Amino acid sequence: xxADSLSVRLAADRARVDxxxxxxxxxxxxxxxxxxxxMRHGLLVGGxxxxxxxxxxAGRALGAADEALDAPAAAVELIHAYSLVHDxxxxxxxxxxxxxQPTVHRAYDEATAILAGDALQCLAFEVLxxxxxxxxxxxxxxxxxxxGRDGMVGGxxxxxxxxxxxxxxxxxxxxxxxKTGALIRAAVRxxxxxxxxxxDPRVAALDRYAAAIGLAFQIHDDVLDVAGDTxxxxxxxxxxxxxxxxxxxxxxxxxxxxARAVELVEEAVATLATLGDAAAPLAELARYMIERDH
Numbered sequence: 511x512x513a514d515s516l517s518v519r520l521a522a523d524r525a526r527v528d529x530x531x532x533x534x535x536x537x538x539x540x541x542x543x544x545x546x547x548x549m550r551h552g553l554l555v556g557g558x559x560x561x562x563x564x565x566x567x568a569g570r571a572l573g574a575a576d577e578a579l580d581a582p583a584a585a586v587e588l589i590h591a592y593s594l595v596h597d598x599x600x601x602x603x604x605x606x607x608x609x610x611q612p613t614v615h616r617a618y619d620e621a622t623a624i625l626a627g628d629a630l631q632c633l634a635f636e637v638l639x640x641x642x643x644x645x646x647x648x649x650x651x652x653x654x655x656x657x658g659r660d661g662m663v664g665g666x667x668x669x670x671x672x673x674x675x676x677x678x679x680x681x682x683x684x685x686x687x688x689k690t691g692a693l694i695r696a697a698v699r700x701x702x703x704x705x706x707x708x709x710d711p712r713v714a715a716l717d718r719y720a721a722a723i724g725l726a727f728q729i730h731d732d733v734l735d736v737a738g739d740t741x742x743x744x745x746x747x748x749x750x751x752x753x754x755x756x757x758x759x760x761x762x763x764x765x766x767x768x769a770r771a772v773e774l775v776e777e778a779v780a781t782l783a784t785l786g787d788a789a790a791p792l793a794e795l796a797r798y799m800i801e802r803d804h
Contacts, residue, residue, distance in 0.1 A: 516794045520563055523583075526576065527562040528554070530584045534633065548618045548626035549633075553591040556609030560727075560799070561586045561697040567795060568701030568716055571788040581641030582649060582700035588634035589657050590693060595627035597666065631657070645703050652703065656696035665689025674754045679761055683725060690731075691724025715781050716792075722778035723796045729771040730800045732757040736764060771800045 531553060540546035562583035569579040598605040598613040600620060605613050615623035634657075638649055655661055665688030672685060698720035702713045736759050758767035778796045782789035 516791065516798060519791060520559075520795075520798075523563045523566045524559040526566070526580070527559055527583045527587060530580050531587065534584070534637070544618065544622060545625055545629060548614050548622045549629055551611070551617055552595040552614045552623075552626055553588065553630060555611050557587075557591075558802075558804075559587060560795075561590050561693060563795065564694065564697040564720070564792075565701040565704075567791045568698040568720075569704045570701075571716075571785055571792060572702055572705035572710070572712060574701065574705035578641075578643070578704050579701060581637050581643070582653075582697075582704055585634040585637045585653060586693065586697045586700060588630050588637065589653060589662075592627040592630035592634070593657070593662050593666075593693070595623055595630065599623060602666070602670070643704060645707070648703055648708060649700055652696050652699050656692040661688055661692030661696070662690075665692065669755070672756050675756060677756050679758075682756055682758065682761060686725055686728040687721070690728040691721060694724035694727060695720040712785055715784050718781040719778045719792065719796070722774045722781070723799055726771045726774035726778065726796070727799045729758045729767050729774070730802070732759055733764060733767050733771070734804065735759075768800075775800055 535546060535550060565583040565586055566576065566579050569582075570576075594608060595614045597603050598608055599615055606616050607613065611617070613623070614626055618626075634653065635650060638646065638653065643649060657663065665685055668685045669689050672682070677685070695717060698716050699713065702710075702716050706713065735757065758770065761767075762770060775796045779793045782793055785792075
């Protein structure tokens with residue numbers, strides 16, 4: 511798959527999951543319209559949709575139909591959106607801009623943003639439950655672990671504790687593996703489990719792929735925070751340095767961080783060998799993750 515083909519595929523998958531997400535609000539009456547508006551703002555305004563795309567690509571590589579992948583793809587993006595709404599809060603990263611728009615607590619208010627994040631998180635599990643996949647318990651466990659204390663929440667706690675500190679590369683990798691990598695791994699695993707049982711050896715190969723691209727993705731985000739600009743990123747550049755947060759560029763230098771991201775992507779691509787040509791889109795997506803400009 512060449513770059514043009516990948517771009518077309520990404521656009522199609524983004525459109526597909528966006529339609530699924532929009533239907534969640536069209537299908538019901540809102541008892542609290544302001545809350546619904548805040549949820550829409552945090553979920554439907556922009557976004558790369560990389561995590562749901564990973565659900566689709568991993569699932570297709572193992573033979574799953576798109577219709578079966580819609581629910582886990584939507585669920586993982588709902589969890590991601592909730593995490594961003596909460597991460598942007600004054601008590602956390604205190605950001606004013608997300609995806610080129612005011613953050614939810616700026617567009618509405620802090621209390622509404624907290625409630626919107628809570629509701630998005632709950633909606634993720636409602637979507638999975640409604641789909642009723644035969645491996646639903648395993649899907650729920652994967653998503654819950656990735657979102658909770660062993661995943662994003664734990665990673666956010668580690669991230670906050672690291673501000674102003676001087677961790678080594680291994681400690682920083684642990685922060686990233688929890689805060690960012692856990693949900694990326696969950697996305698790939700959800701796609702895989704939609705197609706086959708967890709005992710299938712290809713699931714383990716995809717998990718190794720996901721662990722590598724999860725760290726590469728966050729390293730590249732660290733690089734963009736230094737080398738990118740606010741207009742392209744859709745959020746404030748230089749924010750990590752301003753908060754005295756440790757990053758890969760601060761530990762390895764900009765070129766060292768870029769080199770480490772490339773190494774990880776090559777490791778990720780190598781793990782896909784047993785999946786054959788069906789995994790070609792996953793390999794292209796891995797490379798895209800460290801070539802993107804936002």
